Amino acid sequence: MNLIAYLIIAVEIGFWVFIAAGLVTRYLFGRKRLGLLLLAITPVLDLTLLIATTVDILANDATATAAHGIAAIYLGVSLTFGKRMIRWADERFRYHLMKKGPKPVKRYGFDHARHELSGSLLHVLAWMLGGGYLFLLVRLAGNPGQTEVLLQILKVWTLVAAIDVALSLSYFIWPRKAKADSFR
Template sequence: MSVIAFLIIAAEVGFWVFIAAGLVTRYLLGKKRLGLLLLAMTPVLDLILLIATTYDILANDATATAAHGIAAIYLGVSLTFGKRMIRWADERFRYHIMKKGPRPVKRYGYDHARHELSGSLLHVLAWVLGGGYLFLLIRLAGNPEQTEVLLQILKVWTLVAAIDLALSLSYFIWPRKAKTDSAR
């Protein structure tokens, strides 16, 4: 396994460890500032991954691998969805662990469609950030053979983002319906 692949795994594990530690510290230990500090450490992991990936391609003249491309996707997704994922975990922690706070919302109809569209638009923003980073790496490396895999990953990610957007738009045509109780 490459160093970059290891760093991606470490960043993802670290992301959830910092979130869990932040929530436990915040709610179970009652130390809100320390909990907030732990939650705020998640972007530091992104920065470490960004520096390592850039250094590996540009300074080491490494031939880009799928791990380098996935690192860019991870960075884009983490930057755009990070706050939303922390909010999601916070809501569920308060409800399921602390037994406080409202039940997490199940969305239906146009509320669900709007929520899905907002997620798809965040995906497009993640694509702009991560794809922009991939494009920048490709341009700065200046060697198409060294960065061919990055271009391929960018093409696949473009297709995935377009499909995601199309699916979320379909919920406006065919809204999700609440399940009915058929036992009556």
């Protein structure tokens, strides 16, 4: 495993550590500003990964690996889904650990389909951001042999994003139904 792969793992762990620390600080210690600051550090982790990946390929003339491509995917997903993931964690933290706030919503029917489609559209945006970054790296490196794996990853990601959108659209045709009450 190369340095970028280790950095991806460290950034992902750091992301969840800072979210947990921010939520604990906010709700258990009542320090809302400090909690917000801890939550706001997560984009700094993404920036660190972005800089490291770019420097590794462009300045160090490293041959791109799958880890470089995964770093781009991670960056695109983190930028587009980061706020949603923090909100998801915040809702569950308040409900399950603090015993405050509303129960997290289970979605069915058109509401579920719309929610899934919004997630798929965010995935397309993540693909555009991460894919744009991959394409930029390929162009700036100027050496197809050095960056071939990045284009392969982009092809696979394109297929995954298309399948995600198709699945989300299927919920409009076959909506998710609430489970029948087992006590009836």
